[in-house]
Amino acid sequence: MPYTTELTEDFMGVLYAGSGTVRGRQILEGCQTFTFLVQNTENFHYKLVDFSAATELQITAEELEEIVAQDRLIAASRPHVTVVIVAPNEEIRTLALEWEKLVEELGWSTHVVTTRGEALRWLRDKFIAAPAESYDPA
Numbered sequence: 001m002p003y004t005t006e007l008t009e010d011f012m013g014v015l016y017a018g019s020g021t022v023r024g025r026q027i028l029e030g031c032q033t034f035t036f037l038v039q040n041t042e043n044f045h046y047k048l049v050d051f052s053a054a055t056e057l058q059i060t061a062e063e064l065e066e067i068v069a070q071d072r073l074i075a076a077s078r079p080h081v082t083v084v085i086v087a088p089n090e091e092i093r094t095l096a097l098e099w100e101k102l103v104e105e106l107g108w109s110t111h112v113v114t115t116r117g118e119a120l121r122w123l124r125d126k127f128i129a130a131p132a133e134s135y136d137p138a
Contacts, residue, residue, distance in 0.1 A: 002054075005030035007037060013046040013123075019053035024063030031070035038074050046082040046123060051092050052116045059095060068102045075106040082109040082126050084119040 003018045003026035014034050018026070038044050051057070074081065085100075087093035096112045103110065109126065113119050 003027060003030060005033055011043040013044065013048060016047065016049045017053070018049075018051045018057075020055055022051065022054050022057050024057070024059030024067070027057075027059065028063055028066050028070070031067050035070050035073050038078060044078055045080070046084070046126070048119055048123060049083065049085040049096075050116055050119065051096075052086045052088050054088070054092060057092055057095050064095075064099065064102070068099070071103050071106065071108075075103075075108065079107060080109075081106075082111075082123070084111045084113060084122050086114070086116050086119045087112050088114055 002020045003016070003022050006015050007013070008015060014037070016027075016030055034047075083103075085096040087096040093112060093114070100110045100112060111119075111122050113122060
């Protein structure tokens with residue numbers, strides 16, 4: 001499966017992982033699922049979006065806007081979310097930075113990195129209970 005969504009064992013975060021070609025519709029479906037989950041748990045604090053195994057993102061401007069709309073819904077109940085995106089190439093990094101600009105108004109702490117290791121270190125600096133180094137989205 002090219003894009004997965006799962007909660008961490010402690011329900012403190014959500015882990016998204018994409019591989020190969022990831023489409024905007026897949027990301028949007030993951031966001032919609034997660035929006036529902038956030039409404040049913042009080043512990044949620046961070047998102048790790050891991051595209052380290054992705055080769056490209058195929059996402060339209062409309063899909064990106066829909067993803068941002070889902071993030072606005074999440075922000076209504078979780079205004080202090082931390083999000084780190086692993087963007088292994090320039091195309092994915094450009095889209096991640098565009099998303100980051102679009103959600104800037106939410107006041108979330110966001111960060112774009114190139115490796116999963118960097119993402120995990122950054123999350124550990126923010127939280128005591130970040131995902132383990134052994135996390136493997138494959």
